[in-house]
Amino acid sequence: MTDARTAILGRLRAGGGEGPLPPLDTAVMERRQWDPAERVGRLRRGMEAVHTEFLDATPSDWPAVVRAFCDREALPNLLFGPTSEAGAALTAAWPTGGTQLLPYDRPVEAFKEELFTTVAAGFTGTVGGVAETGGLLLMPGPAEPRLLSLVPPIHLALLRASTLQDSLWHAVKALGWGRSLPPNALLISGPSKTADIEQTLAYGVHGPKRLIVVLVDDLA
């Protein structure tokens, strides 16, 4: 379709009188700032408002907090990325018996059916959070595959309070996303939801029905 390309670009070039570019005043984005403790509160309020659940944890006890949740909910299994830092910590601290840790360590084609039908929950880390609106920032990849946070009915996400950004706009700058990005990166603000039937909110339409944030207080 190089012909289409040439024709389209040709028409655009012929039609576009280049003018001076209007200036960008980003003050409205810049001034959305909070101190670190406030960020945590904002994120939490924003995400709880859309049914996200929070578990409080410390830098050392978070694997136990995850485990306690799994026991409480009697989850048969938890899918995770074994090679990530958090994944390794989880494996090290996981008692045998009860909820089984399932490593996501092979191409999805090898266990797609199982992923869709028998996996009870998925665990991922995050690369940050967004205080302004509430939201987690994830960079799935080889260590933590994309579907971990999407297909299982429950998504547990580890969030360190120190990684919170003021807004998505600040985060894009801080994480250098504007320059280069992995094949997939995303923001998640709550469990999957829809309002397509009579504007009535319903959770868990396609993605996870529950989003559990394991919030690690590492601000001190």
Place this chain on the structure above:
Amino acid sequence: MHAEREILFRESAAAALLDPQLRANFRRAMDGLISKRQAQFPDPRDLQELRDLSTAIRSRSLLRLPELLEQLEASCTKNGIQVHWAETCEQANALILGLLRTRGAKTLVKGKSMVSEEMHLNAFLEANGVEAIESDLGEYIIQLDGETPSHIIMPAIHKNKDQIARQFSQKIKDAKYTEDVDELTAMARKVLRQKFLEADAGLSGVNFAVAETGTLCLVENEGNGRMSTHVPPLHIAVMGLEKVVADLESVAPLYAILTRSATGQAVSTYFNLITGPRGADEKDGPQEVHLVILDNGRSRIYADPELRATLRCIRCGACMNHCPVYTRVGGHAYEAVYPGPIGKILTPQMEGVGVRHDLVHGSSLCGACGEVCPVEIPIPEILVRLRREATHSDPGSNVAGKGTGRLAAEDWTWRLWAAVLKRPALYRLATWFATRLGDALPAGAPLLRDWTRTRTKPVPARRSLSERMRSEGGSHD
């Protein structure tokens, strides 16, 4: 792509007005959306600043459009996303079918995409033996009934719970009748999860395409967009050529104003950035990602400095939510892919102002759309411009079908008017008759009838102003 038949909005609108259920469904939904949006913008100064910034970002994108599209293509290619160009919907459809056929794909799950609606992709694929399944809940609901979206963000907004309950119980296998929204949602989840699992390919739209990084941004709440783009081995994204933005920093303000304007949400559940197919060590994600860039009349709109503003649109739907006409007649009355105010300016420019000329008249020009538009598109001004285009063939204009909406009766009326105005004696005679005898004309008289059907008959003054000035005297200061 000029439609053959002249489609009359006033006829379908009149029919829609008589449907109380439809009107109630829309009224309730629009009222809710208006107040939710309002709650997201408590500070008018912040709102105006954000609108100014968003408008500037979109204007800059358009000013640099050809260059940014080339940059987008280069960045995507570098990332392993294959880029295709289509001048028309037919080309885009053929392209997609080709991609599916070469890979032996028989089923396609779709995330919400208005551009694919524009292409009538589903019907085309069905006709060619590919099953296309809409997975956005609203789109799924209307696909079950063979309907088209009545709103660009909430496609099934014309239906209420009872209607959907009946529909599901009849059309979904083994479904029981329930009006519980959670249960209805669960039914759709069950059906569609199986589809995601089995689909050979996935299709999505694009909310913003980032030239600098070669990233496709998808905004959604349900997760069906992520399912469609990450689960099947092949992902095809379609976008109108205006969707490109220079860099990711510029996307953040647009995203902030999009979700707030659209559904009154500060943030969507997912904001998904796709910058490539499955990486070398990745365990999931599509093996191939393709991007189809569609023109379909956009480059023609682009060439007109005033009409170009149409292409700033970020498809938030706020203009329809606030439109007194849309709220009363609903989306289907427009008989267009894009309904509401944005549809009224986009459809005639795509399909021709002649065939859709009464669409541009179906507005009170109240200005609500322009006032809420996050990228400050002067919709009322563009409507007025298109009204002129429909009846005039200005040599400088390249509007599709310009001048073809002129009616013979209208033409003769204006000629007569001009003839009378040019002859003072004739004009005086005419006004003398109109003031003395106008009142005697029955409301049901031909021509007058069209006016008086929904309005009271105007009563002419007994003497014209100039007559009174002459006899009673008066000064000009």
